[in-house]
Amino acid sequence: MSHISESLLVAPAARTDVYRKISWRIMPFIVLCYLCGYLDRVNVGFAKLQMLNALHMSDAVYGLGAGIFFIGYFIFEVPSNLILHRVGARLWIARIMITWAIISALTLLVKTPMQFYTARFFLGVAEAGFSPGIMLYLTYWFPARKRGFALGVYYIAIPLSGVVGGPLSGWVLSSFSHSAVMAGWQWLFLIEALPALLCGIAVLALMVDRPTQAKWLTDDEKALVTGEIDREDLEKTTHHNLRAILSDRHIWKLCAVYFCQIIGLYGISFWLPSIIKDSGLSDISTIGWLSAIPYLVAIPAIVLTGMSSDRFRSRRMHFSVLAVIGAIGFAASGYVGHHPTLAVIWLSVAAAGILSALSLFWSIPSSFLAGTSVAVGIAGINCVGNLAGFVSPYAVGWLNVTTHDNRMGLYFVAACLVLGALLVRTISGKLADR
Secondary structure (H helix, E strand, O other): HHHHHHOOOOOOHHHHHHHHHHHHHHHHHHHHHHHHHHHHHHHHHHHHHHHHHHOOOHHHHHHHHHHHHHHHHHHHHHHHHHHHHHHOOOHHHHHHHHHHHHHHHHHHHHHHHHHHHHHHHHHHHHOOOOOHHHHHHHHHOOOOHHHHHHHHHHOOHHHHHHHHHHHHHHHHHOOOOOOOOHHHHHHHHHHHOHHHHHHHHHHHHOOOHHHHHHHOHHHHHHHHHHHHHHHHHHOOOOOOHHHHOOOOOOHHHHHHHHHHHHHHHHHHHHHHHHHHHHHOOHHHHHHHHHHHHHHHHHHHHHHHHHHHHHHHHHHHHHHHHHHHHHHHHHHHHHHHOOOOHHHHHHHHOOOOOOHHHHOOOOOOHOEEEEEHHHHHHHHHHHHHOHHHHHHHHHHHHHHHHHHHOOHHHOOOOOOOOHHHHHHHOOHHHHHHHH
């Protein structure tokens, strides 16, 4: 009997048990890897607090440097995911993590704007493919009806990086500010690169490419998982060539939605410490601890909204509502001005809305794409959408410098989030809400 037909005979309780087993086995390590990666990607937001003065750089230079990461990311995203699909996640994720750790650490050597731009570009090249690669990897282990929760758990790494990274970055900058060896911001790049290096090495020993290779699953459990996913893939779209993928209007709509969402994500990631500082605080250690609060609030929101979207199969509605909540929080954080408590409260609302919506987004393309199409589709959407990672910090920095009003950048981010909430409603519910 085939895996597909065998999986139909399994009791619902057995299905629940096997996916719970898989979740506990693979998700904690995946979250740890993404936490390390995200920490390396956004620690520049804290380094900015000392680095700009030390190197005599402006907000506009920082914004361009922070964003140019995504140019390298854009160029190598799709090729990276295709390589992962061919050689397996274990080897390719390890390669990605080890190279990005080395390049992130080398950022401590920059002295000029051009060196800063170069370091950020090659960090993007090194990290390209990690996030879409993990999302592709999850499609090998979880069917669509379980993927909202799995993606929610995966995206917990973003707020966790804030909870851990905020206090850690504040402590490093404060404790090493008078170091005779090098500046505090240089120590920050070196210290926060080490976890990614160690995790990259650990991937080679701990990661399993497919359920059929997992020694900790029984033969019946392997058949259940592969059968359910194979049966589901028969109902999905598989494009026969790259031209067919590029002509799929749903993929391009998702690119636009994700672009708007990434504007919001990096509005939080790159500017949160500066927003808290502008509210009237100057102690870097305090800023570090307060910056952890919005991310801490976002963690339960991500998990609960992921469970809710799986239960009600209404991913577009959940995404739209959460994106608007994120927009309200962002706009309000600019409006409250010099009130640290109110700024942190509204930034918490923004983080909860933005990060919860982001975790739900990837359950949409993986719900109707299969095979090579899902590998290219996820990478392509992530690739185009992440150009917003270039636009967001540069646009916010430019608006801040040009208008001499830091609220203008926040209002721009909020408007983009509302636009994304509207655009997602143009995608067919038959495809998105499976």
